[in-house]
Amino acid sequence: MMEYLFWIRNRINRLLYKAIFRRIFFLVDPETIHDRMIGSGKFLGSNLLTKKIVAFLYSYSHKSLEQKIMGIKFSNPIGLAAGFDKDAVLPDMLSYLGFGFAEVGSITGEPCVGNPKPRLWRLEKSKGLVVYYGLKNEGCEKISRRLKSRTFQIPIGTNIAKTNSKKTVGLEEGIADYLKAYKKFTNIGNYFAINISCPNSFGGQDFENGKRLDKLLVKIDEIPTRKPVFLKISPDLGKNEIDEIIEASRKHNVAGFICANATKKRIDRKIIDTVVPRKGGITGKPIEGLANDLISYVYRKTKGKFVIIGCGGVFSAEDAYKKIKLGASLVQIFTGMIFEGPQVISEINQGLVNLLKKDGFANISQAVGIENR
Numbered sequence: 001m002m003e004y005l006f007w008i009r010n011r012i013n014r015l016l017y018k019a020i021f022r023r024i025f026f027l028v029d030p031e032t033i034h035d036r037m038i039g040s041g042k043f044l045g046s047n048l049l050t051k052k053i054v055a056f057l058y059s060y061s062h063k064s065l066e067q068k069i070m071g072i073k074f075s076n077p078i079g080l081a082a083g084f085d086k087d088a089v090l091p092d093m094l095s096y097l098g099f100g101f102a103e104v105g106s107i108t109g110e111p112c113v114g115n116p117k118p119r120l121w122r123l124e125k126s127k128g129l130v131v132y133y134g135l136k137n138e139g140c141e142k143i144s145r146r147l148k149s150r151t152f153q154i155p156i157g158t159n160i161a162k163t164n165s166k167k168t169v170g171l172e173e174g175i176a177d178y179l180k181a182y183k184k185f186t187n188i189g190n191y192f193a194i195n196i197s198c199p200n201s202f203g204g205q206d207f208e209n210g211k212r213l214d215k216l217l218v219k220i221d222e223i224p225t226r227k228p229v230f231l232k233i234s235p236d237l238g239k240n241e242i243d244e245i246i247e248a249s250r251k252h253n254v255a256g257f258i259c260a261n262a263t264k265k266r267i268d269r270k271i272i273d274t275v276v277p278r279k280g281g282i283t284g285k286p287i288e289g290l291a292n293d294l295i296s297y298v299y300r301k302t303k304g305k306f307v308i309i310g311c312g313g314v315f316s317a318e319d320a321y322k323k324i325k326l327g328a329s330l331v332q333i334f335t336g337m338i339f340e341g342p343q344v345i346s347e348i349n350q351g352l353v354n355l356l357k358k359d360g361f362a363n364i365s366q367a368v369g370i371e372n373r
Helices: 002-025 030-044 048-058 091-097 140-147 171-184 210-221 239-250 285-302 317-326 335-340 344-359
Strands: 067-069 072-074 078-080 101-107 120-123 128-131 156-160 191-195 229-233 256-259 281-284 307-311 330-333
Touching: 002 048, 002 335, 002 344, 030 048, 030 091, 030 120, 048 091, 078 344, 091 101, 101 140, 101 191, 128 285, 128 335, 140 171, 156 171, 171 191, 171 210, 210 239, 229 239, 239 285, 256 285, 281 285, 281 335, 285 307, 285 317, 307 317, 317 330, 317 344, 330 335, 330 344, 335 344
Parallel strands: 078 101, 078 330, 101 156, 156 191, 191 229, 229 256, 256 307, 307 330
Antiparallel strands: 067 072, 120 128, 128 281
């Protein structure tokens, strides 16, 4: 009975979002709407009453979705991807929205105003976004002060990137910038995500080079922390480049990979909008296939020895389940929530429960990598 009530609630929320709210939101500049949603989220997370209202409208839980990964308990496998909560102001609200975990940032060594506007566009027909923020954030010192000594309802990943500046282009300067932010978060949150694949910053994705990555990870290893470390990698890499990253990771304290960041590619049959900005990385449905291919390759290449977080093009339970069966233990969403509505988190989790039952699995962990074993 309760499952049916959750389904009815989600259907009503979906209808309201698509028939009314999304139509209004999509008439407004996307960055303006994003900023307003962040402001609304801060308010909703500011007191117990509003958080309980959000939970009543959107939360969902089920025993079969619970996992313990790297000593961290995840109530469900659906998390918020980095890039949405850039300055980590929403952790108090996100668990009530139904997320099993969330990743904040990217956070850089120095404050960063980002690239000039406009820097966010919708690809409405393609169900994607073009993102050219350029790592806009308040910087590691301010954000870490705000989060210091805080406890969170769900696991929080701190996504660390290199400051978008000409000053960090050199190898030593870039490593020093990563380390500055990394040190500030050794005792904040539950895991690290080292973003080596931002497509919108000075110097490009220079730490996706195996030798340069090795030098960075040597320094990362020297900093004591209880938190596991993930690398966020690009879907545009060739197999040799992926192999270099995997081999470098084997030598260091890397727990896994986030597959994947935005793509720079503009030639894809899923990109059907007639106007696509030339700058920026593309997210959403256009990168789903690229992300899935990367998940599959990494899982098979490493024989499941690394934990994979799948990211890119998740709009439904079927999308999330596909990534899980290819090898992802956890799945992140961002663009799908913008197009489908916040109830999609609950819809995906409830849908995963049904898909697991259909396939005869008692727990989500049993489905991980089943298509690549």
